[in-house]
Amino acid sequence: MKNFMIVLSVFAVFVFYCMIRALMNKKPISRHITWLLFYDLVSIIGNIIIIFSGQYKPSFIGYLMYLGGTDWLFYFLVKFSMAFCDYQFEKKWWQWVLLLLTIFDTTSVLLNPLFHHVFTLEAVVLEGGEIYYKLVSHAFHYVHLAFSYAVVAVSLGIFIHKMIHVSRLYLEKYLTIFVTFCIVIVWESWYVFSKEPVDHSMLGYSLCGVLMYYFALRYLPFFLTEKMLSAIVSNMSDAILFLDNKGDCVYFNDGAKKLFNLQAGDYSAAKKTVCAIISDSDMDDCESLQVIRTLSVDNAERIYEIEYQKLNDVRNVYAGAFVSIKDRTEEEAEKRREQYLATHDSLTGLYNKEYLLHKMELLLRDNPETEYLILCSDIKEFKLVNDIFGRQAGDSILANVARVVKSYASDNSVYGRIGGDMFALMMRKKDFSQELFERGSAGFVHKEGNEVYPITMHIGIYEVKERDLAPSIMIDRAFLAMEEIKDNVQQRVAWYDDTMRQSLLWAQQVTASFESALKSMQFIPYLQAQVNADGKTEGAEVLSRWLHPEHGLMGPSRFIPILEKSGDIVRLDRYMWEAACGILARWKREGKNLYLSVNISPKDFYYIDVYAEISSLVKRYGLDPAMLRLEITESVMMNDLDRKMQIINSFRQDGFIVEIDDFGSGYSSLNLLKNIQVDSIKLDMMFLRQSTDSLRTRTILQHIISMAQSLEMPVITEGVETQDQVDFLKVAGCNLFQGYFFSKPITLESFEQKFCS
Template sequence: MDADKTFGENAYYVDETVEPATIARLLNFGVQQMGLGIIFLDVNRKCVYANRHAFSLLHAEFSLESVYKAFKDWMNSLGIEQSSAAWTRLFESQERERLYRVRYRYLLDSNNKPIGYMYTIQNLSDIVENGTGEQYRLTHDELTTLYNREGFKEAAQNRLRETDKRYILLYSNIKDFKLFNQLFGLEKGNDILINIADLMIQHVKEDDIYGRINGDHFAICMPKERFVEKDFKKLVREVTSKVTSKSYSLHMQIGIYEITDPTMDITLMCDRAYMACKSIKKDGVCEIAWYSDEMMVNALLEKEILSSFDFAIINRQFGIYLQPQVYSDGRIFGAEALARWMHPDNGLIQPGVFIDVLERADLIYKLDRYIWELAALQLAKWKDTERDRIQISVNVSPKDLYYLDIKKEFTELINRYQIDPALLNIEITETAVTSDVTKCAKLILELQKAGFKVEIDDFGSGYSSLNMLKDINADVLKIDMGFLRKTENQNRARVILNYTIDMAHELGMSVVTEGVETLEQLEFLQDMGCRMFQGYYFDKPMPVEEFEKKYESPE
């Protein structure tokens, strides 16, 4: 349980031989001596306790009703919601400018049931009286009271200028935090950020510089000699456990830049640490990556790709390569359309270079829509030729489902180019399907009613494949031979593959096996009852002109 949020049997320890009244007096005395104003409300938001310091700070008469009224009036005058997680405000009181920091907590018992609320009020007026109030606002984050970007930059630069120690800069990112805010609201998101800030304050050392740079990004500048990755991961796991709940699990990504030039701009150091952060692919509770010069090369390449992408679309620099899909005897029945970037200066750019970049930037839907049109145009060119029954499969990325009306897009292509929808096959990845089975099941049914064939691509890559098939009635199941290559237990994988092929046939689906590279693999799959294949054993992806020279429609 989070002791900051929970008052219950697991949140503190009491000597049971001591009278409860004595314990209550000790607790009350301790709270009175704290340098914070403290106000407790019950679940009905009735004030049930306030310490002496709260009355002093709010200049209230000595009654619970008056202190809480003074507190609410003050919040209302500042336009602050009662449930705001934290705020820091300068204000006039008795002809003096004061600076107070307020924090709000929603209190839960050991069974995670609400029991009330707590406000803490901290007097930071010394900062104002020293003539630094405006400077404080410029250099500190209002929500967490840590340094903001400017404050961190200035403090870290000063520290590096004053010391001969070797320092590192750590930059953190909370994975999918924007999604958390959308699902649970900004208030709960702010509560997590405040908890992280509080725990940072508790664990950093005197020679550390730390702050909230922006959003969910925090940074620490600390001596390298004191950093032990194993211990740091353990600390982060302790931090995340305090803000993890049944509905949300916190995943921290930490990028580290080793400072070799103390005179370098701190912003550039943060950028490099963040590059390391973005390079993390694993999904652990705490993952750490160190910056390397290769990351800078990749970042520059990514920037170049994003800056020239729209121009490349407009100037038709993207094209399709076709990889044949054949029967075991080599007869063609279809092809998969794969994107290639024909750059006027850099030549042919492989998809491995740009696809991930476009996906991260949420631009992949623009490329996919363009490739779909090229495939439809190619089918129109093949009408009434020797290739008029060859099917072309195109990919639908998971994010396409959110940015595009898939049925509308494909229906418009069919009408625009006057082609048979049964020849333009739509591949949806298993990952996209399992992200929203109900939505995809409805979409697949609508596409099939419009005459399209729907294929489930990368089947077996997830952990809910069989469960998905209860609700998804696709036409084709595409299985990658990587299913076998990615495991050490070949025999078990082959048994599963065998049953998967049989099951697909029982459910009325065709099976296409991708990634076939050897005769041995082909014969093995044929023994399992597979009849349709795609892979380098038959042919690699090739330009349309080369494909047309080699293949005609099946008899």
């Protein structure tokens, strides 16, 4: 009996310790564990009092503590079981029923001193001579037992439900508590029905409480982690092998079986595999090893990432090693593919722009004494090629160009496709042959069935002199040189010089300042008189001049081509049209019967509704359409002829006079003259001045004028500078003259003073 009390006291200390630890724990379930252990401790203390006292009253109090404590022990056992097993009853009211029944049974036990309806005590003498008061059950003690067994059955049912549905990985912790509790119940039942005087089952309750604390709050961080790690290692796709301290393989996972075609339990084959990958010297000399190696497997190259790690025990004595082997073949292949795509153009296989710039920078840095050239090219009207022949044909042309670029490149050069149809090449100056590149750029054709389409390429060249410039700027300069000859079908190669850079800077300045110049009316209409054969001024052509605040008065050659390229010419033309209408409106009020001619740029036909714009201006200013003559160049009619002829016909039907400007200087042909219905043509005497055969040129001019007269199309000749030219043109039948012989372009005020007074 004394030994039992000592053991029970030790268990009481354990239960108290676990209760304090649970109280300090932050997990939600720790609250239920704390209360469960508290009432377990109350029951244990009651038993200790019963055993230790040997007197009636203390023993009576001990039994009250024991029976009342077990009531709440079982109540919190249900609460713990629900929390531990993640179980919830569908009906919430049962918890209130359980609480009320627990209170009722505890109250019944506490009222026993008054009614003795639960138990009485009977003194017995044990074998050692100790007096012990055993419990004599009455009716309500059996009610207490029935309630206790029912509550315990609920808890066991919750555990059974959880064990049926839980993963086998977690089964152990539930099964251990379940089995222990079943043993305690059997132990308790044996005490009740065997009439033994001393209840030893309290040891089982104590053990159960400690196990619940352990599995709820301590088990997860250790054993569960070990099991999960074991499951993870077993199911990893990487090959994992363990070697003992003798170097023999004692474990390999499914990943190793699959990777090396190992049979289950064939540890000798596994060891041979490890030795084939990691040499004996590596295993002997290295504490750890992490390498990537390429091995031949089944006549194919495979890439493996290998990790080898020696393991020591707590005494730092060598215990074995583990080997991790990962097949990186596909990953490395994908990595190389991604690296290739990141640095190369997918269509041509050449370097892409970003990587080409990087390679250029490296080449210049590593060869500071070598002279280099940067060559850039594109395909003239490549979009048109794509539209006509399709994307597939366009891709084929680009691939062919790439092959030619590659074939022309020397060993110490870099090249690539930098976007669209644009290619760039940096090569040593001494390896460059302009003749070779001119011949190569002229030899491209595309065959589509029986049709052969010539591919025009231009090449811009920048000689690397300023080596501190970024390669992207060098490429821009090469393209700038190429732009200079883009419309020249005869010249295929152009070299960059500083004049081009100055032109580019000037173009940027013009474009940047155009908006403010337009708003501040820096553009001024200048008039150049048009005189008939009798010397009478009939009208004038409106020409734009820019009165720049820094550069002074600028002629059209300094800004018109730039505005044509940027598209801003459309806004300037509208500005000049309205200025002309304003002048004509004032002349009309003053009785001056003179017309004005204005120019319509080819860009105007694409960006605005020319007919609507000019018609609305004439109506707004109340003008006779015939007083505002419209000049269009031959180049306007080279594309979309039908639509533009409709616009011209609309103008003519409204009474406007439409003239072809610079006839004979560009694309004119008899076929074009046949299709275009206009009111007059305008010849440029530059045609005569540029010819070395004056007689031949005069004959051509005379026949053009004669043909125009036959078509009832008056002829205006501009660029007239001498009396000899005037005399010739009069004899030839020219109607109107314009040029410096009569007047250079002058301001409106000067024009009115000279020709309107």
